Amino acid sequence: MRSGSEVARNLLSSKRPLYLGIRLHLARSAASAAGEQGVRNWVSGHTRKWLNARWTDDLLRSRIAAHIAVILLIALVITFANRSLYMLPLAEGRLARLILLTQQISSVPAAFPADTRRNESLLPSGSIAQDDAILMRAAVPSTFMPALRPRAEITTYVVKPGDTIFGIAAQFGIKPETIMWANGRFVEDNPDLLRVGQELIILPVDGVYHQVGKGDTIEKIAATFKVEPSAIIDYPLNNLDKDDPQIQVGQWLIVPGGTKPYVPRRVVAYEGPIPQGANKGTGSFGWPASGSITQGYWERHRAIDIGTWEGAPVTAADSGFVVAAGWDGSGYGRMVLIDHGNGFQTLYAHLKVFYVKVGDSVAKGQKIGEVGATGNATGPHLHFEIRQNGSQRNPFGFLP
Known part of the structure; x- marks a missing residue:
């Protein structure tokens, strides 16, 4: 009978291949696990290193x-x-x-x-x-625009910064001349000299605001401003009795549709003989200054204003000779008047200085002065007129 130790040795001997196989499998599994763990550690470490290296790159971030x-x-x-x-x-x-x-x-x-x-x-x-x-x-092809209600009273308007006669007139639906004729000779002659805070009378209709003087009658007033007497009598704000209209000296009347004749400012020009060798105009005018048009030609301003910097050169628009050079008290300030010997004259006003004198012969394009703001002027500009046989013409029709 075999002892227990012999039985154990025989069992191990008979199962030895299986035992060795198990150990080999376990060893391989351990090696495989260790390899996978090593690979993971390697990949993780290198990935971390790559991200750290890249994240420090500002451009990449x-x-x-x-x-x-x-x-x-x-x-x-x-x-x-x-x-x-x-x-x-x-x-x-x-x-x-x-x-x-x-x-x-x-x-x-x-x-x-x-x-x-x-x-x-x-x-x-x-x-x-x-x-x-x-x-x-659905689309509506028309728009209803309510008509402006007609005013039934005289309005007082206070000038604000940036206001002009044209802008105020458009605001109240009347002509610029109506405002000029209702506010005295100064505004009438100098519509571009409005002052901030100045009060202007605004009539409810186009026409003239007239103060009755000594000897005035309704018929005379109507004839002066080119309307029928009935236009004055029938206007409600005049408060006249239609059957027996009576007016008094100092009374103010509205003349609906009335107009005032234009009275141009006059200068005293040289009337002596034409100087020997004086240049004669070519009949073709050039621009007397460079700048922007700040006011054009119209009924109450028969000239053009060229706005530019003070001291800008002013040149003769055509050849001729100087018939006036000096100070003008009617509003032109320092001015020069050139006669071109062919029925035309040109006037240059509001000058800072002028370089010619009466009798000088000048050529087209010759410098005769500098732009200024003398006389009735709110800022530096050249007031330029073209006169033909004594009548002021629109310079735009003669300049290139």
């Missing part, structure tokens, strides 16, 4: 941040676009309900008369179209 921002922006746009498309039917539904409510209100009888013509122009019949339960307003 900027690119990544820019890409993320672009992606977020695209996502926001898509989100809001979908939201807008979703809300569009709701907005159209609200619009339809508003239109229907407007029609219902307009169909209710008013407590006082309404302008049915105006309502029809704003809400024409058949202006609502239905499509898939959504009501939409």
Whole structure:
């Protein structure tokens, strides 16, 4: 009978191949696990090193941040676009309900008369179209513009910065001349010399505001301003008795539609003989200064104003000889008048200085002075006139 130790040795001997196989498998598994762990550790370590190296690169970080921002922006746009498309039917539904409510209100009888013509122009019949339960307003090809109410009283206007006679006249729907004729000779002769805070009389209609003088009659006033006497008598603000109209000295009258004759400013020119060898004009005019047109030619300003910097050169528009050079007290300030010997004269006003004297012969393009702001001028500019046989002409018709 075998002992226990022999039995154990025999068992191990008989199972030895299996035992060795198990040990070999376990060893291989351990080696494989160790290898995989080593690979993971290697990959993790190198990946960490790569990210650390790259993240310290400022350019790479900027690119990544820019890409993320672009992606977020695209996502926001898509989100809001979908939201807008979703809300569009709701907005159209609200619009339809508003239109229907407007029609219902307009169909209710008013407590006082309404302008049915105006309502029809704003809400024409058949202006609502239905499509898939959504009501939409059809296009209305006309727009109703209410007419300005005529004023029935004289208004006082206070000049603000930037105001001009033309702008104020347009604001009240009257002509610039009406404002000029109602506010004294100074405004009439110098419409560009408004002062901030100055009070202007604004008539309710175009015409003349006249103060009755000694010897005036309604007939004389009407003839002076070229209207019929009835225009003065029948105007309500004049408060005249139509059967027996009486006027008093000092009384102010509105002359609707009246006009005042233009009285040009005059200068005293040289009337002596033409100097020997004086240049004669070519008949072709050139611009006397460079700048921008600040005021054009019109009934109460028969010249053009060229705005530019003080001291800018002023040149003769054509050849001729100087017949006036000096100070003019009527508003021109320092001025030069050139006779071109062919029926034309040119006048240059508001000069800072002038370089010619009476009797000098000048050539076309010759410097005769500098732009200034003398006389009745609010800023540096050249006041330029062209006169033909004593009549002031529009310079735009003669300049290139």
